[in-house]
Amino acid sequence: MNERKKSLKLNLTDILVTIVIALVFGLVFRLMGPVYDLVQPLGLHLDALLYGIWFIAAPFAALLIQKPGVAFLAETAAALAEMLFAGSGGVINLYYGVAQGLLSEGIFAAWRYKRFSLGVASLSAFAAMVASIAIDAVYSYLPLLAGWNLTLYLVFRVLGAILLSGLLPFVLVKSLEKTGVTQSLRPVTKEDYDVLK
Amino acid sequence: METTWIRTNKLFFKINPSLKFVMISSLFLVYLFVHNLNTMIWASLFFLILYSSVTGLSGKWSFGFVLFTLVVSLFSASAMILFGKGSHVLYHQYLIMITQESLARGILLGLRTFTFSLVGMLFATTTLPVPFFYSLMQQLKVPVRFAYGCLAAFRMIPMMAEELTHIRQAMIVRGMTKQKGIKAYYARLNHYLLTMLAQSIRRAQRTAIAMEAKRFSMKESRTFYYQIGWSRNDLVFVLIIVCTVAMSFLCANSFPLTPFTNVLDH
Known part of the structure; x- marks a missing residue:
């Protein structure tokens, strides 16, 4: 049991892999920023559909490395990278990133880092979305939007989050598993020991 | 950069x-x-x-x-x-x-x-x-492993850019860029994403092993090449x-x- 606990601690490889992935997503966020900005003017919240991509770093890293802390680290580092690349929104990104990372991490923690299924990934994306809505409610005066408009906003945001940050990272990690690159990243499980018997 | x-x-x-x-x-x-x-x-x-x-x-x-x-x-x-x-x-x-x-x-x-x-x-x-990451380590006491991880990651950006060019060139040579339809688009996206991600993960792993082989972050107090002060x-x-x-x-x-x-x- 002690062995298992020890293997769940982050080592340098995990940290570096997480940060590199976060940087890749930070670049993606930076490049998506102008696209997101330009679909906003209609006021019909088409941008909320795209918003989901900003939650992807945490579930992706967690699914990939399957250790505590990586989800939070990935989302925060991605937000910091976006800020350093002068992404639109600037300092706002950092606060959103930290909040999203925390709630995302919370979902994986709730399953004690033992379940990394599509459902948990989607829930984690949903949790990140809740964090973003909570800040938005204060920041963008959400309650003061017309009712139908607010509903549209919420529906699009949920759809975007589940598709782009629940399903997409799950599919990506599944395909990465086929390349074999994930094998050396994950903690050793009981099945791995059983093979040796 | x-x-x-x-x-x-x-x-x-x-x-x-x-x-x-x-x-x-x-x-x-x-x-x-x-x-x-x-x-x-x-x-x-x-x-x-x-x-x-x-x-x-x-x-x-x-x-x-x-x-x-x-x-x-x-x-x-x-x-x-x-x-x-x-x-x-x-x-x-x-x-x-x-x-x-x-x-x-x-x-x-x-x-x-x-x-x-x-x-x-x-x-x-x-x-x-x-200087930013050096300062984070010295003034805000961010753990050395995270800050150096970020620095190492920043160094990989040019390599990633080069890799992106390679993938694009390889696709042009194979005529993949001319194929139309959703399926071809999906295949192209997959090639870009998976190749880039897998290569980044491998590179990060190699770097981490190399750093540990040189006794990086073995917990003793350390000195810094750049001293960031006030x-x-x-x-x-x-x-x-x-x-x-x-x-x-x-x-x-x-x-x-x-x-x-x-x-x-x-």
Whole structure:
């Protein structure tokens, strides 16, 4: 049991892999920023559909490395990278990133880092979305939007989050598993020991 | 990264990066709870002046950046302007209902986003990654493993860019770029994403093993190649930021440009 606990601690490889992935997503966020900005003017919240991509770093890293802390680290580092690349929104990104990372991490923690299924990934994306809505409610005066408009906003945001940050990272990690690159990243499980018997 | 388009001799480059980071981030908390349209108008004006006088970007780039940011910031407020709640109707057609209150609120939102973007750009264009992460380790006591991890990751960007070119060239050679349809598009996307991700993971892993082989981060206290300290410039920086914030509140009180002192009332 002690062995298992020890293997769940982050080592340098995990940290570096997480940060590199976060940087890749930070670049993606930076490049998506102008696209997101330009679909906003209609006021019909088409941008909320795209918003989901900003939650992807945490579930992706967690699914990939399957250790505590990586989800939070990935989302925060991605937000910091976006800020350093002068992404639109600037300092706002950092606060959103930290909040999203925390709630995302919370979902994986709730399953004690033992379940990394599509459902948990989607829930984690949903949790990140809740964090973003909570800040938005204060920041963008959400309650003061017309009712139908607010509903549209919420529906699009949920759809975007589940598709782009629940399903997409799950599919990506599944395909990465086929390349074999994930094998050396994950903690050793009981099945791995059983093979040796 | 090539940074010849940045002039690094300006005052804001000489400030302790951690101090700059903390001050700039705390501005978010200051303006998040401002509901006075006048304050936001003055604040965005003052920060625009501050940004244009201290940015490391050259004039042409800087102007384009600011213009784009201003336009998209107002875009981001469009929902509030067009569909916000309010009682004094200015324009009403189908679902669109522009009221005085929602217009004021929308403009405040746009200006707030604009100000934060400016402040973010102010930070991004005057901070170099290497001193920034060294300062995080020395002043804010960020664990060495995370900060050096970030530095190592930044070094990988040129390699990633090269790899992207290779993948694109390989696709052109194989005629993949000419294939049409959703399936071909999906295949192309997959090739880009999976190749880039898998290669990045492998590279990060190799780097980590190499670092550990050289006894990196084995817990003893360590020395730093760059010592980031404090200087008189830091005091000047704090004064500049505090003055800018104070001016925005004072001017809003003395020279209110609009009657909307609290956009939450309606």
